[in-house]
Amino acid sequence: MTPAGSLLVADKLCKAYGPTTALDGAEFSIHPGEVVAVMGPSGSGKSTLLHCLAGIVTPDSGSITYNGQEMATMSDAQRSALRRSEFGFVFQFGQLVPELTCVENVALPLRLNGTKRKEAERAALAWMERLEVDDLGKKRPGEVSGGQGQRVAVARALVTNPRVLFADEPTGALDSLNGERVMELLTEAARSANAAVVLVTHEARVAAYSDREIVVRDGKSRDMERAV
Numbered sequence: 001m002t003p004a005g006s007l008l009v010a011d012k013l014c015k016a017y018g019p020t021t022a023l024d025g026a027e028f029s030i031h032p033g034e035v036v037a038v039m040g041p042s043g044s045g046k047s048t049l050l051h052c053l054a055g056i057v058t059p060d061s062g063s064i065t066y067n068g069q070e071m072a073t074m075s076d077a078q079r080s081a082l083r084r085s086e087f088g089f090v091f092q093f094g095q096l097v098p099e100l101t102c103v104e105n106v107a108l109p110l111r112l113n114g115t116k117r118k119e120a121e122r123a124a125l126a127w128m129e130r131l132e133v134d135d136l137g138k139k140r141p142g143e144v145s146g147g148q149g150q151r152v153a154v155a156r157a158l159v160t161n162p163r164v165l166f167a168d169e170p171t172g173a174l175d176s177l178n179g180e181r182v183m184e185l186l187t188e189a190a191r192s193a194n195a196a197v198v199l200v201t202h203e204a205r206v207a208a209y210s211d212r213e214i215v216v217r218d219g220k221s222r223d224m225e226r227a228v
């Protein structure tokens, strides 16, 4: 049932936290460059699915393959290398380092990979330009608006040229106007970089930016395209 040419595939994922079943046989797949929205009510298992796909949480059973490689067979070091080099992350809020300027925040993943400061900040500024926040380079996260902060976070997630961008409720803390602008810029930037996007949201308005929707309910998933 694995769709041909998929970059990231999950099959029959189960995950429980004590007595709580978070995932109960969830399926997922995404192609290179595809934008897939993971929809569903609060508590349905969306974030758990994203964390499993990103190799942050280990499922109790089921399989996840990235680029044809089974994640369970990777060492912790291999999984964290994968997260650093192939994946980018945007969360709801609170992900920028408050002590660093915006450009230092965006440059941080490159600095951690050993890129020299000047080169890292040059690359950071190019991404900030695409997200229309290059004028905020010297400001600290506490000095910019929520929408600006999320655009800085998107630039930081894309600066390493990841193959997959994981975004968990990226506009959840924004008003609708700022949320739409963040989604426009996020999807535009991801498409131009040919990064696939796993977009977790419970808002139909946000899911409208995706190519395909998967609905999660009680830890089970349903592909809306195949269902209709």
Ligand SMILES: Nc1ncnc2c1ncn2[C@@H]1O[C@H](COP(=O)(O)OP(=O)(O)O)[C@@H](O)[C@H]1O
Pocket: 017, 020, 021, 022, 040, 041, 042, 043, 044, 045, 046, 047, 048, 049
């Ligand atoms: N770390 C955790 N410890 C205990 N329960 C958790 C944990 N993470 C998630 N859950 C539970 O698993 C279920 C699914 O949660 P989650 O994946 O966060 O849903 P969603 O992102 O759709 O709101 C919920 O019942 C939640 O309370």
Ligand SMILES: [Mg+2]
Pocket: 046, 047, 048, 168
């Ligand atoms: Mg969640």
